[in-house]
Amino acid sequence: MADSEHSSSDETSEDFREESSKETKIDISEDEEKLIIRMFNLVGERWSLIAGRIPGRTAAEIEKYWNTRYSTSE
Template sequence: MADLDQSSSNDLSVDSTDSSQDSKLEFSEDEETLITRMYKLVGERWTLIAGRIPGRTAEEIEKYWTSRYSTSQ
């Protein structure tokens, strides 16, 4: 019985990690606008862009940009 409880708690921790990862890729309209404007000004300087958006990392912004505006289609 203890093993069953432990495995279900592990499943919950995996699920919560996955959902928090997805929510980080959701950007508000204001954030998207700012990213686009900053990209036009400074290019792929993700750290500089992330510095203008509280709570976002350069990696998140770069991942968002490449998933949204990737030219390899």
């Protein structure tokens, strides 16, 4: 029984590492991307308003995605 508890703990640590790596890259579907672009053109950088139109997305995720994908450095 102790062995199964130990392996469960290892799996939890592994899951945490996977979630941490997912934070660096946000997977956005093509439909979500089109909606983000359309909404950005309508409302600008109002990330919470845009995120409200995409179930399961936060304003921070949308902003991070936009800045990594469409941000221009001068």
